Amino acid sequence: MNALICGSMAFDTIMVFQDRFRHHILPEKVHMLSVSFLVPEMRREFGGTAGNIAYNLKLLGGEPLIMATVGDDFAPYQIRLESMGIPQTHIRHIPGNFTAQAFITTDLDDNQITAFHPGAMSEAHRNHVADAKSVDIGIIAPDGRDGMVNHAREFKAAGIPFIFDPGQGLPLFNGDELLQFIELADYMAVNDYEAQLLQERTGLSLDALATRVKALVVTRGADGSEIYADGRIINIPSVVPTAVVDPTGCGDAYRAGLIYGIEQHWAWEKTGRLASLLGSLKIACRGPQNHTFDRDSLAAAYQAAFNESLW
Template sequence: MHTLICGSLAYDTIMVFNDRFKHHILPEQIHILNVAFLVPDMRREYGGCAGNIAYNLRLLEGRPLIMAAVGDDCEPYLARLKMLGLDATHVRRVPGTFTAQAFITTDLDDNQITAFHPGAMNHSHENRVGDAKGVNLGIVAPDGREGMLRHAREFHALGIPFVFDPGQGLPMFAGDELMEFLSLADYCCVNDYEAKLLCERTGRPLEALAREVRALVVTLGGNGSRIYAAGQTIDIPAVVPEAVLDPTGCGDAYRAGLLYGIQRGWNWEKTGRLASLMGAIKIAHRGGQNHKPTRAEIAARYRAAWGESLH
């Protein structure tokens, strides 16, 4: 059976400014801001939450299906998906649009200025969960606003359990809409900042929100993660990474581990441990999809980290 990954496919253009923004952005002149940054270092990465989650799930030899919307510039990404063995049957091309993309400029202090163009992502609601066959688990990851609402309702109507992963899309929704997502979803995964915002928007404490789903997972960066399930709180330590190079996509790698464990009916300790490991593997590489461990290598890392078999 397949795991349906509803979310974005995006290009990330990352540029490095070899100075500090504060030397060029004068606070007293902010009302007439007109600056240009010379960026001799630039790279383009394949990203988007759906792309990153599916990539990591494929590393685990899971069976992801991607449901997303892309624009006229999609050919390089589609070719990559084919090369990776990722099914693009449910990736919709929207003529006259660009694929979603972020333009990120980073200075020497790791400050970032980002411009994000959603493009075809705003048409994600044109995709239908019911068109994907052989699916018994899903995730609603950051995507177009209407697409996220529609896909959550469709998963629920079809009786397919799914993870609600609002991510950076969370601010698009009011408290009652977030409560609807939680009433429809079986699982929810947020980082610590998003957890605070979720509580603020809904007016409810985290423990109360956790009772709305089978499990509420909160990632805590270098402090690991916490899983609220069946009235219990399970703390999952972080795995020490080989290097800390780039946090981009670490949350998506973590979610792939969650989906893999849920699909196999594992307990939450084991599921959380695999998710933690996947995030640690990713952070040691730049970009969201440039780490390439085999399933056997992941299993060996899991045993080394946790002293138990992944199988």
């Protein structure tokens, strides 16, 4: 089954601050903030919401189709996608632009400070859902603002069920605009912070928002996640990782699990557990796309975590 993944392709420059931000940011001085963090550890990773989701979905045996816009510096990422067998049919090159770039500083509490340059991502609206054929499900992850708006309408017009995953793009939209997205979407996924912001902007509780989609998923990090579906709240436990190394991309790994479970017509309990496991596997590795697994190792990890068979 083909999953159309609308979102960003980006290079992530990830830096690790060997201390805690709270030791260096004075609450009474935030109005005149000027701080510098020494980051002796730095690396450049392949990232972006669409790239990360596609990576995990491909490992699961899915067929991801990426719809994104990229810049003149995309060649290394292109080679990587080719090596993985991920089609680039709907990745559009925008001359004279950089591919989106995220500069992420993580502290010892896994807090993150990110600076993001959108580059070619701002032209996401130049891609159209109708250009992708034989699509069974889609997701709208953080992308160019106009692209997110257009792709939601296009998914609905094409009759393709999709997940609305506003992520870091949520602050770009007011309450009415967010409600429009939700009316068009079949599913929605947010983290706990985004869930709070969503409620504030729309004026609706999570229970009320959940009645407007088939499922509303709220991830809460180490506290697991909740799936509002079928008039109930399904609590999904977190999976204790082998190590807590880097949270970057954990949400995208989780969303790949959601897509796969929906494609397989699994119950929400099983879908959520797979998604939770993928987040745990990701956090144990540096970078959003350096963890790996195969069908057998994933099944073994799922059995160990939940005492039930995956396949």
